[in-house]
Amino acid sequence: MASTDEVNLTAPHTPHERAIEAFNHVLREIKLAVIALRRNWDIHEPRMWSRAAGLSDVKLTTFTIEDDLVEIRTGAVSYGTIIFGKIRIPAVNDELGEGFIHVRIHDPPNKGEGDVMFHSIFTMEGKRDADGHPHLWRAIQVKAEPLEFFNE
Template identity: 70%
Template sequence: MADAEFVEFNAPHTPHPNAIEAFNVVLHTIKSEIVKSRHHWDKHEPKMWSRAQGLTDHQLTNFTVENDLVEVRSGPTSYGTIILGKIRIPAVNDELGEGFVHVRIHDPPNKGDQDVVFHSLFTDEGNRDADGHPTTWRAIQTKDTPLEFFNE
């Protein structure tokens, strides 16, 4: 399994057509996983998706890859390419500014975009107290949150 030490990612950049195609392959899954994550966290720690408070699931996932995938990074592995994407959530624009989710997908070699798979959403459990317990939670990132490798 890859981690940040073994994958060298390119610099953050606006998406090229191949990234747009790859994210469109898994768009339905991304939206489904956002809703599933939100419902899960709302049961355990509602602060995680607090920036979406008051939004319906449809409002939260009302984005398109063409308009809202604003930044990507990719890195090769022996088993394909890991692609990170920053997707704007148009319905979120609060005191922290616009809201974004960070998504990790994987494109195995040799089959074009036919076998692209969703891996995960970045849910930041942020700062920790002296006992190691999280003190902040954030699934919806700010524009300034760097797009970096994550394992969630």
């Protein structure tokens, strides 16, 4: 598996048609992962998905790639292309502003979108304050949170 030192990501940019096709290919898997992750985290650390508290699974996953994939970054690896995407969650707009999930997918070479694979959703786990105490768990990111390499 690639690491941040091995992948030279493009600058953040609006998605092109190929990225839209790739994310649409795994959209169902992304939505199922959002639901499963929230349920799992709610058992262990409910703050992780707190921005979605009170939202049904349907409301939480009412997003489309065409309307809500707002930014991507890509990086070539020996086994294809890693694509990171920032997807808006329309049902989340709270005191922190709009909500976004950061998603990682993989596009192996030479087969079009037919072999695109969902990889993971970024979760900010226990970001530490100046004293070293964990204080921030966040699966739904703020708009200003940069779309960076992650390996989760």
